[in-house]
Amino acid sequence: MEGSIVEMGALIGAGLACTGMGGAAIGVGNVVGNYLSGALRNPSAAAGQTATLFIGIAFAEALGIFSFLVALLLMFAV
Amino acid sequence: MATEEHGAESGGLVFHPMDQFIVKPMFGDGPVAWYTVTNVTLWMALAVVCVLLMFVLATSRRRIVPGRFQSVAELGYGFIYKMVEDIAGKDGVKYFPYIMTLFLFIVFANFLGLLPMAFTTTSHIAVTAVLAMGVFLTVTILGFVLHGASFLKLFWVSAAPLPIRPVLAVIELISYFARPVSHSIRLAGNMMAGHAVIKVFAGFAALAAISPFAILAITAMYGLEILVSFIQAYVFTILTCVYLKDALHPHH
Numbered sequence: 185m186e187g188s189i190v191e192m193g194a195l196i197g198a199g200l201a202c203t204g205m206g207g208a209a210i211g212v213g214n215v216v217g218n219y220l221s222g223a224l225r226n227p228s229a230a231a232g233q234t235a236t237l238f239i240g241i242a243f244a245e246a247l248g249i250f251s252f253l254v255a256l257l258l259m260f261a262v
Numbered sequence: 263m264a265t266e267e268h269g270a271e272s273g274g275l276v277f278h279p280m281d282q283f284i285v286k287p288m289f290g291d292g293p294v295a296w297y298t299v300t301n302v303t304l305w306m307a308l309a310v311v312c313v314l315l316m317f318v319l320a321t322s323r324r325r326i327v328p329g330r331f332q333s334v335a336e337l338g339y340g341f342i343y344k345m346v347e348d349i350a351g352k353d354g355v356k357y358f359p360y361i362m363t364l365f366l367f368i369v370f371a372n373f374l375g376l377l378p379m380a381f382t383t384t385s386h387i388a389v390t391a392v393l394a395m396g397v398f399l400t401v402t403i404l405g406f407v408l409h410g411a412s413f414l415k416l417f418w419v420s421a422a423p424l425p426i427r428p429v430l431a432v433i434e435l436i437s438y439f440a441r442p443v444s445h446s447i448r449l450a451g452n453m454m455a456g457h458a459v460i461k462v463f464a465g466f467a468a469l470a471a472i473s474p475f476a477i478l479a480i481t482a483m484y485g486l487e488i489l490v491s492f493i494q495a496y497v498f499t500i501l502t503c504v505y506l507k508d509a510l511h512p513h514h
Contacts, residue, residue: 250440253443
């Protein structure tokens with residue numbers, strides 16, 4: 185295994201970028217947890233909000249995807 | 263991704279988890295040009311054939327009491343139709359065929375990719391980026407055609423206090439152009455990560471000591487992947503509806 189120090193830095197950076205996925209995990213957990221606590225209080229209104237739930241999940245997840253993108257770019261494009 | 267075969271490496275994994283995503287020509291070993299028939303072409307064509315076959319079978323013998331194929335087709339049609347109507351509004355129903363096509367293609371490409379030895383076309387950013395750019399360009403052009411310059415009001419949040427509006431406009435503009443990026447990478451990333459995890463556990467299954475756990479883990483991950491395949495197609499479609507709503511009603 186041999187490589188330049190730039191490659192090493194890029195791989196370490198890719199690993200660090202993955203911590204952003206933890207933030208996305210917290211965000212998605214927050215969205216679903218709040219949906220569930222609301223849904224258990226008023227189950228009759230829950231069915232109408234599943235689309236909003238998935239949109240919320242998708243937006244919270246997007247930032248985690250950007251960190252994944254940064255990791256991919258560091259690993260394969262730098 | 264991985265550009266060469268890793269099978270020759272000794273010890274540990276006998277294959278690299280990313281090997282399944284290599285694009286290979288179907289005939290011969292030549293370089294891959296834009297017209298080369300590759301395994302991506304094959305599996306995308308299979309997805310289209312499956313969609314066609316299912317809907318031709320479903321609508322060939324229509325009955326009042328639907329059979330198996332017909333009820334699945336009706337269920338899918340109703341599901342997407344209701345989604346477009348709920349999110350994009352009554353005037354969004356005009357664009358229902360496009361959204362239905364997107365959903366069916368993605369859901370079949372995802373599910374076909376779950377077959378053993380299959381190739382997941384939606385795990386490649388090149389494939390999903392075309393779909394996402396298609397949606398992005400359609401929605402942007404549609405917004406300008408329908409509303410002219412007042413489509414730019416989408417970025418001018420009139421509900422916010424006046425001093426904050428320029429800052430919000432910049433943020434809205436950035437988030438608007440980040441849409442196709444997140445839209446495409448969400449699908450590709452989810453598909454790629456899930457399949458890579460399954461392959462990593464498959465590599466562990468070669469070691470006798472932990473193979474029972476590895477096989478259990480593969481089964482569990484496979485179940486999760488079936489769920490993820492559907493949910494990601496659903497999320498892609500629902501976001502298309504949200505973007506379409508923004509183009510049809512740009513006023514906040």
